[in-house]
Amino acid sequence: MKGRDLLDLADLGADELETVLEAAASMEDVLARRIKKVPTLRGRSLVTLFFEPSTRTRISFELAGKYLSADVVGVNAAAASVQKGESLEDTARTLEAMGVDAVVLRHRAAGAAELLARCLEVPVINAGDGMHAHPTQGLLDLYTVRRRKGELRGLKVAIIGDLEHSRVARSDLIGLTRLGAQVWVAGPATLLPPGLEGLGARVAATVEEALREADVVMALRLQRERQQQGLIPGGEEYARCFGLNRQRLALAKPDALFLHPMPLNRGVEVTSEVADGAQAVLFDQVRAGVAVRMAVLYLLLGGGN
Amino acid sequence: MAEFLWIRGGRIIDPSRGADETADLVIRDGRLTAEAPPTGCPVLDARGLWVLPGLIDLHCHLRDPGQEWKEDIASGTRAAARGGYTAVATMPNTEPAVDTPALVEYQLARAAAVGGSRVLSVGAITVGRQGRELAPMGQLRAAGAVAVSDDGAGVEQAVVMWRALRYAASFGLPVLEHCEDRSLSRGGAMHRGAVSTRLGLPGIPAEAEEVAVARDLVLAEATGAHLHVAHVSTARAVELIRRAKARGVRVTCEVTPHHLTLTDEAVARSRYDPDTKVNPPLRTEEDVAALRAALADGTIDAVATDHAPHGPEEKRCEYEAAAFGISGLETALGVLLTTLVQPGLLAPAALVERLTCGPARVLGHPGGTLAAGAAADVVLVDPRASWRVEPEAFASRGRNTPFKGWNLTGRVVATLVAGKAVWQLG
Numbered sequence: 001m002k003g004r005d006l007l008d009l010a011d012l013g014a015d016e017l018e019t020v021l022e023a024a025a026s027m028e029d030v031l032a033r034r035i036k037k038v039p040t041l042r043g044r045s046l047v048t049l050f051f052e053p054s055t056r057t058r059i060s061f062e063l064a065g066k067y068l069s070a071d072v073v074g075v076n077a078a079a080a081s082v083q084k085g086e087s088l089e090d091t092a093r094t095l096e097a098m099g100v101d102a103v104v105l106r107h108r109a110a111g112a113a114e115l116l117a118r119c120l121e122v123p124v125i126n127a128g129d130g131m132h133a134h135p136t137q138g139l140l141d142l143y144t145v146r147r148r149k150g151e152l153r154g155l156k157v158a159i160i161g162d163l164e165h166s167r168v169a170r171s172d173l174i175g176l177t178r179l180g181a182q183v184w185v186a187g188p189a190t191l192l193p194p195g196l197e198g199l200g201a202r203v204a205a206t207v208e209e210a211l212r213e214a215d216v217v218m219a220l221r222l223q224r225e226r227q228q229q230g231l232i233p234g235g236e237e238y239a240r241c242f243g244l245n246r247q248r249l250a251l252a253k254p255d256a257l258f259l260h261p262m263p264l265n266r267g268v269e270v271t272s273e274v275a276d277g278a279q280a281v282l283f284d285q286v287r288a289g290v291a292v293r294m295a296v297l298y299l300l301l302g303g304g305n
Numbered sequence: 306m307a308e309f310l311w312i313r314g315g316r317i318i319d320p321s322r323g324a325d326e327t328a329d330l331v332i333r334d335g336r337l338t339a340e341a342p343p344t345g346c347p348v349l350d351a352r353g354l355w356v357l358p359g360l361i362d363l364h365c366h367l368r369d370p371g372q373e374w375k376e377d378i379a380s381g382t383r384a385a386a387r388g389g390y391t392a393v394a395t396m397p398n399t400e401p402a403v404d405t406p407a408l409v410e411y412q413l414a415r416a417a418a419v420g421g422s423r424v425l426s427v428g429a430i431t432v433g434r435q436g437r438e439l440a441p442m443g444q445l446r447a448a449g450a451v452a453v454s455d456d457g458a459g460v461e462q463a464v465v466m467w468r469a470l471r472y473a474a475s476f477g478l479p480v481l482e483h484c485e486d487r488s489l490s491r492g493g494a495m496h497r498g499a500v501s502t503r504l505g506l507p508g509i510p511a512e513a514e515e516v517a518v519a520r521d522l523v524l525a526e527a528t529g530a531h532l533h534v535a536h537v538s539t540a541r542a543v544e545l546i547r548r549a550k551a552r553g554v555r556v557t558c559e560v561t562p563h564h565l566t567l568t569d570e571a572v573a574r575s576r577y578d579p580d581t582k583v584n585p586p587l588r589t590e591e592d593v594a595a596l597r598a599a600l601a602d603g604t605i606d607a608v609a610t611d612h613a614p615h616g617p618e619e620k621r622c623e624y625e626a627a628a629f630g631i632s633g634l635e636t637a638l639g640v641l642l643t644t645l646v647q648p649g650l651l652a653p654a655a656l657v658e659r660l661t662c663g664p665a666r667v668l669g670h671p672g673g674t675l676a677a678g679a680a681a682d683v684v685l686v687d688p689r690a691s692w693r694v695e696p697e698a699f700a701s702r703g704r705n706t707p708f709k710g711w712n713l714t715g716r717v718v719a720t721l722v723a724g725k726a727v728w729q730l731g
Binding site: 087088089107109110111112114115118129130131132133167170193194195196197198199 | 497498499500501502503504505506507508576577618621622623624625626
């Protein structure tokens with residue numbers, strides 16, 4: 001995978017997904033050490049370019065780079081030239097001229113990572129582009145589930161919520177189905193985009209149908225603006241009809257895992273009881289995020305050579 | 306001394322007279338004539354070529370006045386001539402919008418000065434294309450406008466459209482309507498469907514067009530006015546029009562070459578190339594099939610380019626940020642011949658009809674015919690010549706085309722306006 005971009009999990013075959021997950025397992029060992037630093041990417045530079053606010057993903061990428069000894073520079077777009085109207089293409093050329101070895105991009109427009117990758121020789125890692133893809137989030141979810149359940153093949157995964165606007169759901173769908181899981185989706189009809197079957201999903205008629213006997217349950221974050229946009233009646237209605245509570249989670253298998261991409265809207269898409277309960281693996285996900293991103297950087301930048 | 310030109314031995318396809326035959330064509334002083342050519346008359350050897358009435362484009366954007374970095378009347382009419390078009394109707398979404406007789410006169414005077422393909426001016430339906438007060442259609446007509454349109458956007462309020470249809474009809478002006486319900490399309494960047502879901506791009510549902518077409522058909526039926534639906538793009542919209550025509554509603558419609566040949570998969574295949582971004586958006590296989598069937602059965606009256614040139618900075622950016630539009634004048638005929646006529650999906654005469662007398666009929670324009678006495682607007686086409694679409698070589702300032710790199714068969718060899726060559730393949 002050396003020298004390649006990571007734009008969309010659809011670009012990776014099942015064997016490549018396995019390669020990343022295996023590398024991530026070694027990286028998790030590094031994270032467990034008292035001195036969390038290996039010289040793998042010494043002398044290599046990484047820029048994280050965030051044109052959309054993000055705390056978690058950006059910190060996760062930057063720590064991943066630092067644990068591997070790369071020089072990491074974080075660019076916050078609020079203060080960057082894009083605000084002054086510079087094109088993504090010009091930004092890319094500028095970074096290349098500075099000798100950057102890889103770029104991590106978060107952008108509000110779908111396809112932005114693709115556009116940047118077309119202008120750049122060095123690897124581009126998509127940290128979320130519009131509603132399109134968030135491949136490292138998909139990988140960390142795969143990693144988390146696999147670590148707990150051993151094998152993805154044959155698992156029933158339920159993804160509940162705003163699938164229309166979720167890049168996380170798209171990347172999870174692609175990755176999970178590619179590794180043999182069965183993914184059921186459910187949510188308000190106004191937040192289900194057409195053609196989800198094309199991404200490998202089975203669209204359930206009700207939340208309950210999706211949850212029944214599931215091995216893994218994921219609730220998606222509900223943005224408050226969906227109510228203002230007139231897509232759903234409101235937060236309380238959502239919580240009652242689509243939110244993950246103890247009763248709904250009980251429809252899944254007793255040992256089902258509960259995942260959420262965070263940040264949480266407690267009391268809307270999930271109750272605190274579920275989010276803080278024994279089945280929730282939210283912080284496993286966060287930890288896996290660092291390991292997976294270390295693995296991606298290692299594989300794309302080709303180690304220390 | 307009269308000036309003659311003798312076009313010899315070509316295959317004349319002139320659907321206005323039902324002609325498809327190998328014959329000669331004689332031009333005298335810029336008009337077609339039934340007289341025999343005099344001895345010593347200059348000859349244009351058309352053996353192996355198709356000789357067609359000059360193509361008429363019902364719908365293009367010459368961007369002049371106000372957006373000359375995208376196109377102007379000189380570059381746009383040069384592009385038209387290269388594409389085989391002898392007359393093009395330019396839409397009024399310029400800056401300012403063509404909502405006064407002075408602006409119509411400006412466009413026509415500028416076109417006459419440039420001396421290429423003819424320019425037909427389309428006036429605005431409403432002042433400033435704002436969708437509120439009616440534009441002075443009577444004066445626009447008197448200045449030379451051939452139709453009215455607020456193209457670029459639909460007329461949002463039913464009451465304004467209802468009045469516009471009645472008022473325009475009283476001056477014999479067709480209303481060329483861009484059918485789009487913005488409440489359904491706002492924020493969208495491509496057709497809403499499985500591909501937009503996969504790509505994570507905000508979608509424009511087919512319903513945005515269909516709801517507007519349905520409303521306007523009701524208003525056209527009620528008022529008896531001539532409604533022309535611009536760039537129809539969905540199966541249901543075309544079916545609504547087919548049924549309305551069967552009831553006797555005065556409705557005509559057009560389709561673009563890109564909606565006849567490309568689907569939303571082009572956005573995915575090109576990996577978000579903004580040159581595939583157009584409004585209405587590229588639709589699905591089923592829509593393309595329905596449009597092709599409607600073109601063949603005559604439900605669709607004309608092929609129009611919706612030539613929408615843009616500067617590079619409006620297209621070299623994120624897909625969602627890019628401008629809508631495809632620069633189409635120079636590729637239309639080649640694309641249609643290659644994708645529809647050569648595979649046998651559409652008869653040559655049917656295509657020529659939709660490019661010549663079909664659009665002429667919509668506009669009440671005298672062209673689109675090779676009948677004796679008509680202006681000698683003629684195009685010569687080599688149906689076997691292959692060429693590659695190279696946008697850098699376009700006469701248009703707009704290089705925004707999803708057909709870049711395509712190999713096409715069928716090429717314009719010469720375009721004559723009133724008997725004078727405005728383009729000849731070098």
